[in-house]
Amino acid sequence: MVQEFEGRTEQDAIDAAVKALGLESHEFEVEIVSTRSGGLFGRNKAVRIAVHYSEKEEAPREKRNAATPASSAGSVHGKGEPLRPETDFEHAVVDFVTTVTEKMGFPSKISITFRESNKIGIRLDSEHTNILIGRKGKNLDALQLLTNVLSGRFVDSEIKVILDTEGYRGRREEQLIQLAHKVGDQVKRNRGSKLLEPMNPFERRLIHTTLNDIEDIGTESEGEGLYKQVRIFYRGSK
Structure with missing residues (x-):
């Protein structure tokens, strides 16, 4: 709504x-x-x-820590400090992006860069970054949209996934x-x-x-x- x-x-x-x-x-x-x-x-x-x-929804939802552990919900790591997936949600997101990029023909190494209360950052390292980004970032936006559709199927659907590669988001900003x-x-x-x-x-x-x-x-x-x-x-x- x-x-x-x-x-x-x-x-x-x-x-x-x-x-x-x-x-x-x-x-x-x-x-x-x-x-x-x-x-x-x-x-x-x-x-x-x-x-x-x-x-x-009227029905009670599952525990929130199923997607975002309290110990890491607000953690933010800089470049060079990728985080390991800690939850089923994070594993699913990483696996999804890995699979999609492979099927696109642009295999990428996927890592988590930060966690916040309602947001998680994912970095794609690939030899095909220009294609993954696309014109004005539209390919990256499309992949991010698909990833967030997947995340919406989990208990914490308000968690937004931010995809980035080669620092594109910062440069664009x-x-x-x-x-x-x-x-x-x-x-x-x-x-x-x-x-x-x-x-x-x-x-x-x-x-x-x-x-x-x-x-x-x-x-x-x-x-x-x-x-x-x-x-x-x-x-x-x-």
């Missing part, structure tokens, strides 16, 4: 969702729909979010932050708007949050499906 909420900041909007839905923030996915900034002292600042969530500032400056000078290329939810969120505090600049997502576009536009002082 999807509902939209608005607040002066993203956290205010999330707090409103928590109160209205009776859920904890880790029990739903947040997508920024639009942001606006402007007016005297930023009085018109607002963030609108779309909250994606599943209705709670830096590129998008630079792009957001560049386009933001352009539309502010021209007092116009510009529609960016289609992006996945994480990338759109990055654009929205990067420009959220820039005076007189607003952003909004346009389109349908997984890959939507972000429009950056000039709002003007009120």
